[in-house]
Amino acid sequence: MVDTINFQICFPEANTLKKILDTISGLMKDCVFNITPNGLFVDAVDETRICLVSLALPDTYFSQFRCNQATQISLRLASFVKLIKFCDTNDTVTLSQRSSQPDQIEILVESQKFRQTMNFVLRLTRADSEQLSADKFAPDSVISLNSSRFATLVRDLSALGSVVRISSSSSDSTAIFEVTGEESNAAITVGNAKDDGEGGASISVKQDVDLKFTLRYFILFSKAASLANDVRIELAGGSPAVVCYEFGDGGKIQFLLACSVDGDEEEEPLDEADAGDDI
Known part of the structure; x- marks a missing residue:
């Protein structure tokens, strides 16, 4: 042979x-x-x-x-x-x-x-881990910002609570990251940058969204900040959040995160409607 x-x-x-x-x-x-x-x-x-x-x-x-x-x-x-x-x-x-x-x-x-x-x-290990691919969907809101800025934002908010509420507004093209803790609340509003300078944010809102996610996953995702200068967060009602980093010559890593259930720390597991055969 x-x-x-x-x-x-x-x-x-x-x-x-x-x-x-x-x-x-x-x-x-x-x-x-x-x-x-x-x-x-x-x-x-x-x-x-x-x-x-x-x-x-x-x-x-x-x-x-x-x-x-x-x-x-x-x-x-x-x-x-x-x-x-x-x-x-x-x-x-x-x-x-x-x-x-x-x-x-x-x-x-x-x-x-x-x-x-x-x-x-x-x-090699035994290939018994489950493999799924993501169905594409049209986002209602897209938040693009500096990846290091996003990493700092979610890390700082995690000091106050475990669940982040992300909402967007089409009236003024802003996105709000909000955490409610036992003793304090915090809200960070992100709007479109006035210029295209480094670190500027871009918010595109076709339809308002109001969703909750567990912060510790966003913190894990933000490790990819070392790969890419910018991160893109795509949100749509009833769909997982998409957090995407693009780097190098066509390289891309993205994460889909299920919404938190009633603001609890545990999310609803991804089902077949969220993870299908098409990437």
Whole structure:
């Protein structure tokens, strides 16, 4: 039997891979990565079925990309992160798999700075995590703002309460992030920036929304601020929130979060109407 390469893909910067893993490892223990001739993709729901994670890295994102056979690999994220910690920021990381060893992947780290290479083998886990993809819907309101600003906003609000109420107004194109705590309340109003300067917000409201979400998920999502300068939040009545970060050459990571039920900390799990077959 001829030993062939199922896939061989190279991340141009180890730092980006570190940031991706840091973001999704807070939401799940194992993750299934789908490698196709078109790129690398993840569509996975967390264990609570409250959050859906979608990652898309097209073949053009990678410095080298070769996929001879569409392959699905399930990895223990904590183990993957331990290996990637060996890398410096600008190292390249190549993932590959041989047809003769379908139960593992090979990781090659190359450092131009130190003129050295490191080789690792990471064994796969059983692919028993549930995979779902998101149905598209037309948002009623879209909030775009600096990703670091969003990270600070949700972190600060979490000091007062566990649930955030997000409402939008078409009359003045604003969005309000509001938290009600045991001893205090807080409301942060975000409006359209007067110019296109760095950090400016953009609010588009076709229809007013008034929804509640658990803040700790937004805090986990905001780890992706290290990947992208801006974040886009799409809201629609009766639908999960979509939090999207775009980075690099066509890279995108987005999260769907179910609404909180009656303002309680626990959300209503995503159902088939929220997570379907189309991404």
